[in-house]
Amino acid sequence: MSDSTTITERFRDALRSLEESSSTDDxxxxxxxxxxxxxVVDGEAFSGHDGVREFWTxxxxxxxxxxxxxxxxxxDxxxxxxxxxxxxxxNGHEVSYRGATVLEVADGEITRSMAYYDPADLGRQVVES
Known part of the structure; x- marks a missing residue:
């Protein structure tokens, strides 16, 4: 990746990799x-690299x-x-939800990430499936 790629863009690309391959490595x-x-459901219940791996899995x-x-x-x-x-x-049923993820960064690494979305909306879709 070029030096001009932001951590936010790299996060987007790593999330896409997870969604396609199920690998948390990126x-x-x-x-x-x-x-x-x-x-918003779990709070900040996951920490360190093991926590990142568990959360995204x-x-x-x-x-x-x-x-x-x-x-x-x-x-930036x-x-x-x-x-x-x-x-x-x-479970074979379509789901769709919207939200936002906030990243805090220091020294070129993510120190905190938090996703905000309507958990009731997603929960209804997953439960109904």
Whole structure:
């Protein structure tokens, strides 16, 4: 990747890799060893590289197929935000939800990431499936 690729763009690319291959490696490589990762449901319950791996594995396992499209990708050396729509299938049924992920960054690594979305909306779709 070029030196001009932001951490936010690299995060987007690593998430796409996870969605396509189920491998967490590219995401784990972006995070600092003392990081925290979470969402509005779990809070910041996951920390360090093992926590990153667990968090993103749990995310991917919710879906048979999944793909995220990004409406906004903004960031600099201190952090970024991605606004996304994720679509896919869960238990053979279609799901779609929108949200945003906020990244805090230090020394070129993600120190904290938090995803914000309507968990009731996603929960209804997954439960109904």
């Amino acid at each position: 995401l784990v490589d972006l995070y600092a060893s003392g990081c925290s990762v979470g969402n 749990i995310y991917r396992e919710q879906f048979d197929e999944v793909s995220s499209e990004f409406a906004v990708i903004a960031g 050396d201190s952090g970024g935000v991605l606004e996304w729509t994720t679509t896919g299938t869960s």
